[in-house]
Amino acid sequence: MNRIRSAFRRFWPLYLLMIPIISYYAVYRFYPMFLQAVLAFKKYRLADGVWGSPWVGWHNFAELFSKADFVHVLGNTVVISLLRLLFGFFPPIILAIFLFDIHSKVFRRFTQTIMYIPHFFSWVIIYAITFAVFSESGIVNQMLKLMNSDTVSFLVSPEWFRPILVGTAIWKEIGWGTIIYLAALSSLDPAQFEAAKLDGAGPVRRIIHVTLPGIAPVVVFLFTLQIGGILYAGGEQVLLYYNPATYGVGDIIDTWIYRQGLGQLQYSIAVAMSLFQSLFGLLLVLTANAISKKRAGIGLW
Amino acid sequence: MYQGFAYTVLTVVTLASLIPLIYVVSMSLVNEKEWIERGGFILLPHSPTLLAYERLFKGDIFPHALIVSVIRTILGTALMLTMTTIAGYIVSRRALPGRRAMLFAVLITVLFNGGLIPTYLVVRDTHLLDSIWALVIPGLIDSWSVLVIKQFFENIPSELEESAQMDGAGEIVLMIRLMLPMSKPVIAAIGLFTAVFHWNSWFDALIYIKDPHLQPLQLIMRNMFANVNIGSQMNPSSVLNPTQRVSMESLKMAVAVVGTIPILCVYPFIQKHFTKGMFLGAVKG
Numbered sequence: 192m193n194r195i196r197s198a199f200r201r202f203w204p205l206y207l208l209m210i211p212i213i214s215y216y217a218v219y220r221f222y223p224m225f226l227q228a229v230l231a232f233k234k235y236r237l238a239d240g241v242w243g244s245p246w247v248g249w250h251n252f253a254e255l256f257s258k259a260d261f262v263h264v265l266g267n268t269v270v271i272s273l274l275r276l277l278f279g280f281f282p283p284i285i286l287a288i289f290l291f292d293i294h295s296k297v298f299r300r301f302t303q304t305i306m307y308i309p310h311f312f313s314w315v316i317i318y319a320i321t322f323a324v325f326s327e328s329g330i331v332n333q334m335l336k337l338m339n340s341d342t343v344s345f346l347v348s349p350e351w352f353r354p355i356l357v358g359t360a361i362w363k364e365i366g367w368g369t370i371i372y373l374a375a376l377s378s379l380d381p382a383q384f385e386a387a388k389l390d391g392a393g394p395v396r397r398i399i400h401v402t403l404p405g406i407a408p409v410v411v412f413l414f415t416l417q418i419g420g421i422l423y424a425g426g427e428q429v430l431l432y433y434n435p436a437t438y439g440v441g442d443i444i445d446t447w448i449y450r451q452g453l454g455q456l457q458y459s460i461a462v463a464m465s466l467f468q469s470l471f472g473l474l475l476v477l478t479a480n481a482i483s484k485k486r487a488g489i490g491l492w
Numbered sequence: 493m494y495q496g497f498a499y500t501v502l503t504v505v506t507l508a509s510l511i512p513l514i515y516v517v518s519m520s521l522v523n524e525k526e527w528i529e530r531g532g533f534i535l536l537p538h539s540p541t542l543l544a545y546e547r548l549f550k551g552d553i554f555p556h557a558l559i560v561s562v563i564r565t566i567l568g569t570a571l572m573l574t575m576t577t578i579a580g581y582i583v584s585r586r587a588l589p590g591r592r593a594m595l596f597a598v599l600i601t602v603l604f605n606g607g608l609i610p611t612y613l614v615v616r617d618t619h620l621l622d623s624i625w626a627l628v629i630p631g632l633i634d635s636w637s638v639l640v641i642k643q644f645f646e647n648i649p650s651e652l653e654e655s656a657q658m659d660g661a662g663e664i665v666l667m668i669r670l671m672l673p674m675s676k677p678v679i680a681a682i683g684l685f686t687a688v689f690h691w692n693s694w695f696d697a698l699i700y701i702k703d704p705h706l707q708p709l710q711l712i713m714r715n716m717f718a719n720v721n722i723g724s725q726m727n728p729s730s731v732l733n734p735t736q737r738v739s740m741e742s743l744k745m746a747v748a749v750v751g752t753i754p755i756l757c758v759y760p761f762i763q764k765h766f767t768k769g770m771f772l773g774a775v776k777g
Contacts, residue, residue, distance in 0.1 A: 198587070201587075201663065202589075204663050205581075206590075208578050209590075209594070211575070212575060212579050212582070212594075212633065213594070215575070215629075215633055216598075216633070219614060219615075219629065219630050219632070220601045220605070220606065221597070221600075221601075222610075223605070223607065223610035223611045224606045226606060226610035226613060226614070227606050227610045230610065286501070286502065286505060289501055289502055290502065292494070292495070292498055293499060294495065298499070302506045305506045305509050306505060307763070308759065309509060311688055311692075311755050311762070312692070312752060312755060313692030313694065313710050313751065314692075315692075315710045315711075315714045316692075316710075316713075316748050316751050318714075318717060319516065319717065319744060319747070319751075320512045320516055320748070322717060322744065323512065323515055323516050324515070330512075362508070366505070393494070430695070431717075445608075448607075448608055449699075452608060452609040452612075453608070453609070453612060453699055458609050461608075462607065462610065465607040465608065466607070469604065469607070
């Protein structure tokens with residue numbers, strides 16, 4: 192009792208400051224989580240509000256999983272995420288190794304400065320740049336015209352939607368993606384590189400035997416996280432990039448939730464989808480982590 | 493051989509990053525005549541003009557959106573930094589009863605969130621829709637930054653803290669006089685990233701703000717690409733001379749340039765921070 196009283200005497204200003212902080216967390220962070228869990232099991236009716244609407248058990252999930260939409264949207268999400276992983280995961284690793292290995296410090300600094308910039312641009316700006324390059328009047332079509340070939344409607348074509356979506360995302364993040372690998376590389380012992388050199392190892396052998404093992408933990412760490420995020424295929428970007436002509440190949444879980452929920456006010460089913468997304472994501476991270484721990488001895492925790 | 497290959501690849505990537513940016517700026521600087529004559533493939537304008545920018549600032553929508561963006565960025569960053577720093581300080585006080593519970597709550601919110609619709613409902617029910625607060629309050633505290641700041645505060649030698657307490661410093665004095673000055677670099681870095689985040693945000697405005705006078709620049713820009721009408725009002729039909737007209741493309745690119753200038757202005761400061769590796773500490777953390 193006395194201990195608490197003396198702690199309070201010392202810390203009371205902090206308890207006072209805690210009030211707005213706890214209120215914020217309670218209202219804007221925890222209450223939405225709670226609402227999510229509730230809404231997923233209710234049939235939300237606008238007139239009755241959240242608490243007046245009836246409980247329906249697993250009905251929302253049953254309805255969600257039986258929708259043709261579900262398979263379609265899930266498929267798009269997974270395909271787009273896998274494309275991102277397949278084409279976007281390794282280039283930053285390679286670039287980081289190159290940046291680490293080149294001799295000229297000035298060149299390295301200059302390249303880094305330029306390559307990091309797009310990371311700080313909003314998706315709207317990136318879309319503007321995409322538009323400048325790929326629209327009917329953009330760079331690529333102007334070049335096609337110069338070569339007397341037909342122009343391509345890249346931005347409204349279902350075949351080009353995914354390559355452009357994934358390509359521009361890689362363009363945005365390729366430079367910034369190197370930063371974590373560069374940090375891992377700079378914490379490696381330089382003596383190892385010297386020793387490899389003395390043993391007569393060329394640059395390729397050095398990469399295979401020193402550099403890659405050195406950054407392997409970071410690579411596995413990021414890969415595991417990416418696997419966990421496979422149902423998150425970049426809603427903000429897709430929302431900007433897709434249009435009626437490309438809905439078929441572009442509609443992903445996040446955009447579906449946005450349209451179902453805020454567009455058509457189907458709160459319950461949208462929330463069920465969102466709960467499925469986050470729980471399945473959690474399951475994926477745990478699985479990927481267990482596998483990487485067992486196979487590579489490296490885990491997230 | 494290997495060095496040559498590495499330099500070549502890096503040069504190609506750098507040029508690929510740079511050329512579209514130059515192209516966007518150049519496009520914003522041409523009038524309709526040059527745009528039509530040269531077919532829109534312009535890396536350097538022959539007769540650069542600020543006409544597109546003039547048109548933008550003459551209208552009503554664009555300057556308004558710019559002001560909204562500036563206000564949300566300043567307000568959002570200031571409040572977020574204050575609250576996040578205080579929260580970081582609180583969870584770093586080992587002797588504070590209740591600290592662990594709060595730390596646990598912060599950790600939970602790093603891992604889970606309520607999702608789009610529940611958050612929207614709470615913003616609606618707390619009457620924030622169609623106000624600037626809808627863009628500021630939901631992201632008031634960033635839990636990840638709380639953990640980074642906590643880490644920093646905990647690394648400050650406890651002798652400094654003890655000697656300050658000997659001199660009779662209370663918790664508030666300790667926080668403001670000792671902890672804050674010692675962690676200025678992290679707080680500055682978090683502030684810069686938050687400012688960039690606020691400046692770049694548009695999705696929250698899309699769902700929370702219907703009043704066109706309260707929409708930030710990024711949302712206006714997004715609407716301009718989604719719907720042609722906004723821009724076409726900016727070329728008065730009375731102006732027929734093509735050297736006095738700007739194409740829709742130029743207008744769009746001019747908006748994009750205005751949207752990036754603040755980012756490029758703070759970029760050197762951001763760069764100063766990430767070379768110090770503090771974000772990496774945060775990522776590893």
